[in-house]
Amino acid sequence: MDFQVIKVKEDVLQENNKRADELRKYLKNKGIYFINVMASPGSGKTTLLTGLINKLKEKYNIGVMEADIDGDVDAKRIHELTGVRTIQVHTSGACHLTAQMTHDAINAFDIKDLDLLFLENVGNLVCPAEFDTGSNINMMLLSVPEGEDKPLKYPLMFEVSDIAVITKTDTKKVFDFNEEKCQEYIKRRNPKAKIFITSAIKDEGVKPLADYISSLIEANK
Amino acid sequence: MDFQVIKVKEDVLQENNKRADELRKYLKNKGIYFINVMASPGSGKTTLLTGLINKLKEKYNIGVMEADIDGDVDAKRIHELTGVRTIQVHTSGACHLTAQMTHDAINAFDIKDLDLLFLENVGNLVCPAEFDTGSNINMMLLSVPEGEDKPLKYPLMFEVSDIAVITKTDTKKVFDFNEEKCQEYIKRRNPKAKIFITSAIKDEGVKPLADYISSLIEANK
Numbered sequence: 001m002d003f004q005v006i007k008v009k010e011d012v013l014q015e016n017n018k019r020a021d022e023l024r025k026y027l028k029n030k031g032i033y034f035i036n037v038m039a040s041p042g043s044g045k046t047t048l049l050t051g052l053i054n055k056l057k058e059k060y061n062i063g064v065m066e067a068d069i070d071g072d073v074d075a076k077r078i079h080e081l082t083g084v085r086t087i088q089v090h091t092s093g094a095c096h097l098t099a100q101m102t103h104d105a106i107n108a109f110d111i112k113d114l115d116l117l118f119l120e121n122v123g124n125l126v127c128p129a130e131f132d133t134g135s136n137i138n139m140m141l142l143s144v145p146e147g148e149d150k151p152l153k154y155p156l157m158f159e160v161s162d163i164a165v166i167t168k169t170d171t172k173k174v175f176d177f178n179e180e181k182c183q184e185y186i187k188r189r190n191p192k193a194k195i196f197i198t199s200a201i202k203d204e205g206v207k208p209l210a211d212y213i214s215s216l217i218e219a220n221k
Numbered sequence: 222m223d224f225q226v227i228k229v230k231e232d233v234l235q236e237n238n239k240r241a242d243e244l245r246k247y248l249k250n251k252g253i254y255f256i257n258v259m260a261s262p263g264s265g266k267t268t269l270l271t272g273l274i275n276k277l278k279e280k281y282n283i284g285v286m287e288a289d290i291d292g293d294v295d296a297k298r299i300h301e302l303t304g305v306r307t308i309q310v311h312t313s314g315a316c317h318l319t320a321q322m323t324h325d326a327i328n329a330f331d332i333k334d335l336d337l338l339f340l341e342n343v344g345n346l347v348c349p350a351e352f353d354t355g356s357n358i359n360m361m362l363l364s365v366p367e368g369e370d371k372p373l374k375y376p377l378m379f380e381v382s383d384i385a386v387i388t389k390t391d392t393k394k395v396f397d398f399n400e401e402k403c404q405e406y407i408k409r410r411n412p413k414a415k416i417f418i419t420s421a422i423k424d425e426g427v428k429p430l431a432d433y434i435s436s437l438i439e440a441n442k
Contacts, residue, residue: 040261040262040263040344040367041261041346041367041371041374041375042261042364042366042367042368042371068374069347069374069375069376069377070373070374070375070376071370071373071374073370073373073374093377095316095345095347095348122347123261123346123374123375124316124345124346124347124348125262125344125345126290126316126343126345126348127316127345127347127348143263143366145263145364145366145367145389145392146261146262146263146366147263149292149294150262150263152291152292152294153262153289153290153291153292153294153344154262154290154291154344155290155291156290156314168366170395171366171392171395171396173395174391174392174394174395175392
């Protein structure tokens with residue numbers, strides 16, 4: 001039974017990679033830069049996105065796809081706080097988005113005239129890392145309350161993420177969080193990862209990340 | 222392709238439920254009560270377990286299985302802080318434990334003379350909820366930093382958990398966390414859930430939970 005499952009998974013991943021490449025080409029032709037945002041539940045994805053969008057929306061037309069198993073709180077919140085176009089995607093219980101699900105969501109969304117598209121993936125440090133969504137770049141968040149040891153326990157998420165953002169640094173006073181060790185653990189999984197230190201709620205560290213994203217968009221043109 | 226995957230998943234879940242029932246019988250015969258602990262990464266599972274074990278270890282022989290994708294920090298930490306028998310289980314990248322994986326782990330572990338066995342599942346609010354591990358009870362944790370809206374987004378985890386523990390309440394001063402709403406959302410998913418409010422680091426609220434677990438063990442004898 002195990003072998004059968006593994007075989008199906010390989011097929012699924014291979015098919016997914018093909019779809020992801022197709023989606024990347026499709027978005028490139030439309031001039032849209034696509035960022036896949038991944039993290040644990042409650043790590044501050046929506047708050048960071050709100051901060052980033054408010055810094056980038058003067059320069060770029062931005063859209064956000066919020067993926068959750070259920071609920072629509074995040075899509076509403078982002079729209080209320082930034083005014084940009086959002087869509088809520090439900091995954092029917094799935095723990096991640098595939099490239100096909102992402103493509104379907106994009107088709108259901110009015111993306112024409114967008115320059116930048118964010119996908120807030122399902123809150124999960126495991127499964128989303130396995131599925132290429134067709135994004136140009138993966139950005140993962142690790143919040144101070146989760147602890148600095150997460151790269152030791154969830155290797156793939158850190159390996160596939162080009163950007164790692166440490167969030168909620170304003171709460172350091174109540175947590176025993178070793179930032180230096182955290183950075184060392186992240187680099188151990190991915191020596192090329194760009195690391196940003198942020199407190200989106202205090203608007204600290206968000207601008208350097210917004211500037212970096214801006215430079216990626218310009219370089220992709 | 223989708224149908225094929227769904228069919229395999231149904232078979233896997235059906236097979237898993239059968240294995241879980243067998244494992245429950247096996248442990249019942251040995252007089253071992255088995256608790257499956259689930260939560261997001263960094264929600265305080267290890268700290269809560271340490272607090273619980275130190276309150277229960279005089280009365281019961283306790284064992285802990287720590288499941289992670291990689292690393293062994295938690296198994297070492299629990300053993301150092303409580304002295305009880307621990308084993309680290311690696312899931313080869315999997316986002317959850319199946320009943321078979323749990324059974325294999327138990328076979329690799331010296332469980333004779335145990336009264337109480339904890340499984341700390343992979344940090345993940347999605348996949349572990351789908352797989353019955355063969356436990357007598359599921360206990361899930363939701364930490365204050367994650368926010369009160371998690372039951373809205375991750376329904377199954379709350380539906381399958383008999384015990385929901387709100388953790389890290391000592392950090393409320395730095396988070397906008399609505400405890401009343403959180404309890405209401407949990408009850409919406411599972412009206413019978415027993416809810417406990419804890420700060421394991423301050424040893425607050427851990428004793429009522431330890432007493433409840435003790436009552437479950439006695440009732441199961």
